[in-house]
Amino acid sequence: MNEPIVLATSLQKRFGNITAVQDASFSIEPGEFFGFLGPNGAGKTTTINMLTGLARPDSGRLSIAGIECTGNVKAAQHLIGVVPDESNLYPELTGLDNLAFCGALYGMGRTARKERAALLLESVGLAEAGRRKFGGYSRGMKRKLTIAAGIIHEPPILFLDEPTTGIDVESARHIRKLISDLHATGTTVFLTTHYIEEAERLCSRVAFIVNGRVVRQDSLENLLAPVKGVSILSLCSTRSLEEADLAALSRSFPRYVFNPEKGNALSVQSEEAFPISPLVAFLEERGFPVLEAVRRRPSLEDVFVSVTGIGSEQMKKEGKK
Amino acid sequence: MKTWIPLFAILSKDMKAYYLKPPNISWGLIFPFAWTGMFFIRSGGGIGGIMELLPGVTALSILFGTTSMLAVTVTFEKKSRSFDRLLLSPITLETLMLAKTSGAILFGVANAVVPVLMAMLFIDVSGVSWPLFAAAAILIAVVSAFLGLFVAVAVSEVFEAQTFSNFIRFPMVFLCGLFFPVQSLPVFLRPLAYALPVTYGADLLRRAILGTGMMNQWMNISILTGYCTVLFFLTVKNVRRRWIS
Ligand SMILES: Nc1ncnc2c1ncn2[C@@H]1O[C@H](COP(=O)(O)OP(=O)(O)OP(=O)(O)O)[C@@H](O)[C@H]1O
Ligand SMILES: [Mg+2]
Numbered sequence: 001m002n003e004p005i006v007l008a009t010s011l012q013k014r015f016g017n018i019t020a021v022q023d024a025s026f027s028i029e030p031g032e033f034f035g036f037l038g039p040n041g042a043g044k045t046t047t048i049n050m051l052t053g054l055a056r057p058d059s060g061r062l063s064i065a066g067i068e069c070t071g072n073v074k075a076a077q078h079l080i081g082v083v084p085d086e087s088n089l090y091p092e093l094t095g096l097d098n099l100a101f102c103g104a105l106y107g108m109g110r111t112a113r114k115e116r117a118a119l120l121l122e123s124v125g126l127a128e129a130g131r132r133k134f135g136g137y138s139r140g141m142k143r144k145l146t147i148a149a150g151i152i153h154e155p156p157i158l159f160l161d162e163p164t165t166g167i168d169v170e171s172a173r174h175i176r177k178l179i180s181d182l183h184a185t186g187t188t189v190f191l192t193t194h195y196i197e198e199a200e201r202l203c204s205r206v207a208f209i210v211n212g213r214v215v216r217q218d219s220l221e222n223l224l225a226p227v228k229g230v231s232i233l234s235l236c237s238t239r240s241l242e243e244a245d246l247a248a249l250s251r252s253f254p255r256y257v258f259n260p261e262k263g264n265a266l267s268v269q270s271e272e273a274f275p276i277s278p279l280v281a282f283l284e285e286r287g288f289p290v291l292e293a294v295r296r297r298p299s300l301e302d303v304f305v306s307v308t309g310i311g312s313e314q315m316k317k318e319g320k321k
Numbered sequence: 322m323k324t325w326i327p328l329f330a331i332l333s334k335d336m337k338a339y340y341l342k343p344p345n346i347s348w349g350l351i352f353p354f355a356w357t358g359m360f361f362i363r364s365g366g367g368i369g370g371i372m373e374l375l376p377g378v379t380a381l382s383i384l385f386g387t388t389s390m391l392a393v394t395v396t397f398e399k400k401s402r403s404f405d406r407l408l409l410s411p412i413t414l415e416t417l418m419l420a421k422t423s424g425a426i427l428f429g430v431a432n433a434v435v436p437v438l439m440a441m442l443f444i445d446v447s448g449v450s451w452p453l454f455a456a457a458a459i460l461i462a463v464v465s466a467f468l469g470l471f472v473a474v475a476v477s478e479v480f481e482a483q484t485f486s487n488f489i490r491f492p493m494v495f496l497c498g499l500f501f502p503v504q505s506l507p508v509f510l511r512p513l514a515y516a517l518p519v520t521y522g523a524d525l526l527r528r529a530i531l532g533t534g535m536m537n538q539w540m541n542i543s544i545l546t547g548y549c550t551v552l553f554f555l556t557v558k559n560v561r562r563r564w565i566s
Contacts, residue, residue, distance in 0.1 A: 053565065107327060
């Protein structure tokens with residue numbers, strides 16, 4: 001097995017009384033697409049800051065590409081590209097000048113950085129906008145340029161902090177494509193997100209982080225293995241179920257697992273295929289007319305919910321914060 | 322990695338984005354122009370009076386020109402998070418802080434030229450020791466830049482940086498022997514004067530322009546260099562402690 005490209009052992013970070021990150025350990029192999037999935041305030045940004053040199057862990061160890069970085073990431077910063085959750089480029093410079101400036105920070109010569117900047121503008125779809133000031137860009141354009149700035153020096157490791165949060169669907173799709181293309185060319189990617197589908201679609205390995213703790217981490221395949229044969233049914237009603245109704249359901253159907261979902265829906269999980277009519281009858285009797293019943297493939301979302309107890313509903317709400 | 326590439330890039334970006342912007346050119350060049358004129362006219366000491374005032378006016382121009390900019394180039398960039406980009410790049414903190422101050426230093430030195438050019442219109446300045454003048458101007462610019470940087474790193478809001486730097490530079494106008502000698506200050510204020518680096522810069526300027534001064538020039542130069550070194554390393558330490566926390 002290769003030496004891990006990022007090796008974090010028991011990282012810990014407190015801010016006053018708040019423990020932002022607690023005992024976080026993970027290792028990332030070269031070329032891996034590692035997802036860090038968790039709700040708001042889980043400690044994702046704090047973890048990225050510790051890994052990239054913007055925050056000093058209170059305790060724990062860190063090594064990047066074999067370079068011992070505990071307490072000082074400087075020695076490995078040339079290997080790292082960072083795309084922060086909020087753009088940190090210069091509004092008064094043009095897109096092109098911003099990229100060229102970032103290239104210079106990594107010691108790239110004038111011609112090399114100009115050429116690379118032009119190439120990147122092209123590939124993120126900002127060739128035209130490159131001559132305009134960054135301050136006038138839309139959110140999606142800003143995010144794309146920030147990604148370009150993060151990879152100007154062709155880093156082997158790229159950290160992305162919620163790259164698709166707060167932008168429109170089309171731009172988000174474009175950004176996901178950019179990131180998976182980068183990964184395909186051999187870049188190791190560390191991505192934080194609170195979009196479960198995004199993690200499932202992109203990542204080869206995922207860690208769930210909740211309240212500063214990594215509660216589970218594994219390859220996507222292993223995470224999905226327990227739900228592989230599981231049968232899931234989504235039932236949609238006119239109103240959402242109360243705790244008491246859920247408890248009654250669980251009592252009457254002990255072999256099924258029930259989870260409330262968005263929009264008055266309820267998911268029903270079972271190890272094997274099951275009949276629908278008894279459930280529908282039970283619900284309608286209690287005043288929940290069933291408008292729709294859909295069978296679906298189990299997803300990472302179901303795993304996340306069962307591991308963390310946090311519903312996708314709640315995660316989505318967080319994203320809008 | 323070639324250190325000069327990022328250093329020069331940061332300097333020229335700051336120049337382009339901040340120092341060469343019209344409001345700063347006016348603050349930096351017209352303001353010294355205005356107060357030099359004002360001092361020269363008000364002094365009433367005739368042509369000889371101009372020579373007497375020149376060291377103080379020059380020091381004042383450098384001090385204000387230099388310290389005013391770092392609130393923007395450092396505090397503002399930290400607040401708007403673009404400073405994080407610099408902290409994330411593989412440049413040592415020392416190089417980074419030198420790059421951020423070099424623009425202010427050049428700006429300060431440029432400010433020193435204004436009063437001299439104006440004085441040249443009225444008086445003969447052939448008696449001035451230009452090498453010493455240059456040394457004094459540069460050292461005052463460096464020490465003011467590092468003072469400004471120290472303040473910029475110690476606070477988190479731009480207005481705090483501005484208020485705080487006024488809080489230290491206005492007293493300097495009166496205490497550092499710019500317009501009247503330190504010896505004429507009340508005894509209890511003198512230790513304060515000797516604790517402020519600009520006192521030594523102003524003294525060095527007097528030596529360069531008027532040929533007289535309180536202290537030996539080498540003494541002044543060493544003390545100023547000492548101040549620069551201490552302020553610089555204190556600031557780098559502060560950045561490490563406060564911004565990579
Ligand atoms: N500089 C700071 N000072 C004090 N508390 C902080 C600081 N940075 C983070 N925290 C706290 O640490 C916890 C983790 O924050 P962090 O920003 O890492 O979460 P996150 O997972 O990135 O959340 P989000 O999805 O909102 O970006 C939060 O409770 C936050 O309030
Ligand atoms: Mg975050």
